[in-house]
Amino acid sequence: MVRVNSIAIRQRCSTASIAARVRLFGIATCAVFGVFYLVVHLTPLSQDPSSLHTDWKTPNRHYPFSQKPKDVVLAAVDLPISAQRNATGFLRFVPTLGGLATGLSAYNQRAQHKWIGWAGIVADNLTEPDKRxxxxxxxxxxxxxxxxxxxxxxxxxxxxxxxxxxxxxxxxVNTMFLDKILNVTDAESSVWIHDFQLMLLPAMLRQRRPRSRIGFFFHIPFPAPKRFVTLSWGKEIMEGLLGADLLGFQIVDFAKNFLETVAFYGLGRVNNVTISILNHDRRVRVGHFPIGIDYEKFSTAQEKVGVVRMDDVERLKKMNLGRKIILTVDRLDPAKALLERVDAFQSLLKQHSRFRGKVSLFMVVVPHRLEVKRFRNLGITLQKQIDSVNRDFGDPQWQPITLLYQFVPFDKLVTLYQLADVAFIAPWRDGMNLVAKEYLASNERGVLVLSRSAGAARDLTEAVLVDVRQPASMVNGLLQALTMPAEEARRRAGQMRKYLQRTDVHAWGDGFVRTLMERGL
Known part of the structure; x- marks a missing residue:
């Protein structure tokens, strides 16, 4: 993949000059409509690309097909990297946040599909209406x-x-993506569309490419019908999605919600896994495909990079010698229940005073969607809440909560995973939550405290499962994790690590594409 922490472009750039510089990093640009889109070919830097998938007639664990899928194109708003412009007009490229970019880029290291997406900024030659x-x-x-x-x-x-x-x-914007796809595909191409930003695209593409195989995958939850129908344009969105041949969801519950919503709008005859579209001779197939991680990358990271010496990590180690460490890693997002987790840790210290000075909470929070007021306000409230806990319970030798409010590069993240005794992953609701899986792959002795509302809870059954809506459940989960015998912690982690190894991101992606290509679809 493109291994980038931060690439700075140290001059004010036009869209054309941006494109020229990006090519230096193995990324080819596509013509834009004034918006900076990319078609990405990701090449693993550690391997010779010519050694990958040279014998397509021999099935293997990464591509179990009799032949290479023809021209699969990925379409997602997110790319593996995002462009950022600072106050002086300089641009830099940083890794994109979130499970979609993380999971899809890990899969595409080997799959090598074209990827159409948006770099996250508007081009300097856009008209004001286009910027709006x-x-x-x-x-x-x-x-x-x-x-x-x-x-x-x-x-x-x-x-x-x-x-x-x-x-x-x-x-x-969905139409913009359609135009880009049409430019790089032909009538026989297969297109795999990702996530809620592009829900109109399958039907748009079906009209222009009726013979194409079109897949769609939801990385986030799909709501129950009573929630979905609050959208004024819900029916139009559902009609857009039903242009796909295959619709994939993280867990069975989300797939069921979708099927029930189809029935609510009367858009097709529904059975367990297929939908017959009314007035059209078509079937749409629905399934659940839980996304995995690049297990090998995380499980072998320690021997490859060692323990990374970085200021924040070193400070964490020095501040917490002899103490247990609870770790959270999240984007700044109301859906992540960040304030509720601070409350739970505060309640633990109040109710179980023996943990004061003995346990520290280390919160990694990556700034996200700061253009949206409620996200900005959450960041301010979170800092105030952490400061309050530190004032009430801290002393000169111990700070209860440390907040790292920034992007964390891979080497530092893995080191934090390895140092943490407990990972506290408790969102209000999550499609999967790859952080939970990354932690387990990185730490064979760690205890995972996981929200029942995260998709990962369906498979990581040896985790300590908690209900975010019940504060007592959160506190009891932390208590169980902190007092769990080391032998039991290793046994639980070992069981889940075996599962993660079997169901890695390559098995996920290959399984979806294989299903999309099936003749009977």
Missing amino acids: DMDEFSHGFCSSILWPVFTDGEVTGNASFNYSADWRAYQT
């Missing part, structure tokens, strides 16, 4: 309407909120 479209698409319809509905959050507006304009922007 991108803002209304990203910060309006996706972040402020769709994201809360799909994650059981609160849909919030303000005086300048324009739902109709945001919906039009959503349609416009």
